[in-house]
Amino acid sequence: MKKVLITGALGQIGTELVPFLREKYGTENVVASGHREKDVYTEVAENGPFELLDITDRERLAEVIDMHRIDTVYHLASLLSATGEEDPQALWAVNMDGLNNVLEAARSYNCAIFFPSSIAVFGPDSPKDKTPQDTIMRPTSIYGVSKVSGELLCDYYHSKYGLDIRGLRYPGVISSAALPGGGTTDYAVHIFYDAIKHGRYTCFLEENSSIDMIYMPDVLKGALNLMEADSEKLKHRNAFNVSAITVTPKKLAAEIKKHIPGFEIDYDIDPVRQAIADSWPNSLDDSAARREWGWQPQYDLAEMTKDMLKVLGERLK
Numbered sequence: 001m002k003k004v005l006i007t008g009a010l011g012q013i014g015t016e017l018v019p020f021l022r023e024k025y026g027t028e029n030v031v032a033s034g035h036r037e038k039d040v041y042t043e044v045a046e047n048g049p050f051e052l053l054d055i056t057d058r059e060r061l062a063e064v065i066d067m068h069r070i071d072t073v074y075h076l077a078s079l080l081s082a083t084g085e086e087d088p089q090a091l092w093a094v095n096m097d098g099l100n101n102v103l104e105a106a107r108s109y110n111c112a113i114f115f116p117s118s119i120a121v122f123g124p125d126s127p128k129d130k131t132p133q134d135t136i137m138r139p140t141s142i143y144g145v146s147k148v149s150g151e152l153l154c155d156y157y158h159s160k161y162g163l164d165i166r167g168l169r170y171p172g173v174i175s176s177a178a179l180p181g182g183g184t185t186d187y188a189v190h191i192f193y194d195a196i197k198h199g200r201y202t203c204f205l206e207e208n209s210s211i212d213m214i215y216m217p218d219v220l221k222g223a224l225n226l227m228e229a230d231s232e233k234l235k236h237r238n239a240f241n242v243s244a245i246t247v248t249p250k251k252l253a254a255e256i257k258k259h260i261p262g263f264e265i266d267y268d269i270d271p272v273r274q275a276i277a278d279s280w281p282n283s284l285d286d287s288a289a290r291r292e293w294g295w296q297p298q299y300d301l302a303e304m305t306k307d308m309l310k311v312l313g314e315r316l317k
């Protein structure tokens with residue numbers, strides 16, 4: 001049975017990945033971690049093994065891996081795009097020094113690694129529509145720079161040391177369980193909360209800003225399926241494009257209005273996040289993931305919207 005460590009377990013993805021993997025591998029075999037004292041009082045921490053862990057502390061990371069005999073690390077700890085522009089040095093310390101610590105620990109303890117990358121690796125010089133798996137990547141945000149650097153570093157550790165490192169390039173992630181934490185695509189989650197609670201939403205991106213999205217159940221399924229895929233079939237291994245939904249604020253609002261007819265949206269553009277969004281692709285070509293390990297998303301825009309409103313509607317009553 002696998003012994004899994006999840007860094008950044010209290011983030012948007014980790015909050016749902018922890019119980020998902022505990023159901024798959026058993027509660028005691030999935031160790032969650034967070035870096036703040038208050039994290040130990042969360043539902044994720046109280047429902048299974050939990051360790052306080054600052055990913056920039058290499059010795060503590062090695063101690064946790066050794067203590068729990070970890071063989072697989074899902075490395076989710078990172079700072080996101082909008083937050084990173086406020087403090088680029090802090091982002092680099094977490095995203096790159098933290099990744100380097102994970103790679104070195106994995107080399108010492110022979111761990112497999114899941115490393116999520118992002119649509120942010122692409123920049124204004126990348127093809128905008130159906131952006132290929134392999135193409136020019138010159139991002140203009142520090143977050144994107146860190147993710148490109150991370151992809152290359154992971155490739156190096158695989159070729160140099162034979163580490164089993166796999167990962168997905170996520171587009172915007174939509175989740176009903178946890179709010180996102182400082183990303184450019186956060187609007188696609190906040191809009192549902194405001195639609196249910198207030199019947200209106202003020203969006204920080206322009207109405208026709210097109211960005212690929214993915215719903216959390218597909219995020220979880222994709223990560224697990226990739227980690228369990230036959231390594232012999234993985235040509236790219238580390239950074240697969242994945243996508244499920246191409247959406248704009250205008251299209252998402254229109255879909256919500258089918259369920260909440262009185263819903264209204266207006267716009268107050270954040271120039272920082274708008275500039276980041278404008279540098280990203282409109283849509284991704286995920287044919288490599290479909291071909292190499294069978295990627296097939298379940299949720300389209302209509303099904304995702306229906307499920308989000310149902311789940312949040314029950315919770316926010």
